[in-house]
Amino acid sequence: MGLKITGQNNRLLIVEKGKERELKEEIAGLDIEISGDNNYVRIEYPQSFSNCRLKMFGNANRFCKKESHGKTAGTLFYLSNSSKIEIGRNCIFNDAISVLAKEKKGVGITLGDEVLVATGCIIRTGDGHTLVNSGSRDPLNEPGDIKVGRHVWIGARSMLLKGAEIANNSIVGAMSLVNKKFGEKNVVIAGVPARIIRREADWDIRDYASYTEIED
Numbered sequence: 001m002g003l004k005i006t007g008q009n010n011r012l013l014i015v016e017k018g019k020e021r022e023l024k025e026e027i028a029g030l031d032i033e034i035s036g037d038n039n040y041v042r043i044e045y046p047q048s049f050s051n052c053r054l055k056m057f058g059n060a061n062r063f064c065k066k067e068s069h070g071k072t073a074g075t076l077f078y079l080s081n082s083s084k085i086e087i088g089r090n091c092i093f094n095d096a097i098s099v100l101a102k103e104k105k106g107v108g109i110t111l112g113d114e115v116l117v118a119t120g121c122i123i124r125t126g127d128g129h130t131l132v133n134s135g136s137r138d139p140l141n142e143p144g145d146i147k148v149g150r151h152v153w154i155g156a157r158s159m160l161l162k163g164a165e166i167a168n169n170s171i172v173g174a175m176s177l178v179n180k181k182f183g184e185k186n187v188v189i190a191g192v193p194a195r196i197i198r199r200e201a202d203w204d205i206r207d208y209a210s211y212t213e214i215e216d
Contacts, residue, residue: 002026007037007059015044015067029072030054036061048072052093058082061101066113068092075117081105083125088113088150100124104143112150112168116205120157127162149185153203169202 003026005012012023012032023041026032029049032041034056041054044067054063054077062084063077074095077085083101091111096119101109103126117123126143133140144162148154152166155174160166165181166189172178173190182189188198204211 003032005032005034007035007039009037010034010039010041012041013043015042017045040064050074051095053077055079062086065091075099078102081107084108086110088115091115091117093117094119094156096120098122098124100126102126102143103128107143107145107162109146111148112152114151115148116153118154118156118158118174121154121159123154123160125162151203155190171201171203173197 013020014023027049030052032054036056036058038060039056040062042064044065046067046069048071050071050073052072052075056063057080060082061079063079065087066089068090070090070092072093075093075097078100079085080102082105085099085101088111090113094117097117099109101107107125109123109125123146125146127141130139131141132138146160147165149166149168151169154172155176157175158172159177161177161179163180164178165183166172166178167183167185169186170182171188172194173188176190176194177192178189178194184196186199186201187196188201189195190197
């Protein structure tokens with residue numbers, strides 16, 4: 001697909017070496033599809049995309065991704081209804097990932113710097129379908145924002161749902177479901193639904209062998 005844009009007043013910006021310019025060419029590894037008006041995309045280089053898609057539908061959506069020396073692989077970024085996705089510096093996306101901001105006007109997903117999103121994760125502001133009260137038919141599962149702090153490791157196949165918040169320097173255990181706020185830093189949260197299972201924790205991107213290697 002490459003680059004497909006329909007609508008008016010859409011702005012696509014690239015930042016290279018501190019200089020901002022309009023995006024007119026395709027970005028290697030990232031297909032961009034925009035359908036609507038007044039949408040905004042800002043991507044800072046360097047970046048390394050592989051098999052990624054950015055889709056915007058409707059008006060006044062906003063996608064911003066700061067520079068990264070890590071990879072962004074196999075990731076779908078999807079926005080609609082004037083929503084936003086904002087991604088900090090040096091975030092890594094490790095394949096088969098969905099980041100979805102949709103279903104309610106103005107909802108957003110914010111990831112701080114140095115967030116690692118492992119394979120198979122889903123981050124979404126809504127549930128895809130509406131849960132209703134059987135009597136009144138009132139909706140019960142209103143979409144909501146998701147906020148992830150700086151230096152957070154989100155383990156493989158985890159889900160972050162509406163209202164999820166994770167503080168700085170934290171770890172989400174593999175296959176966990178996060179659907180509430182965790183305001184405490186340096187914790188490990190895990191489970192379905194997730195809960196704090198360890199405090200005074202931090203993480204390093206190196207594997208165990210590399211981290212524990214003793215130099216002569």
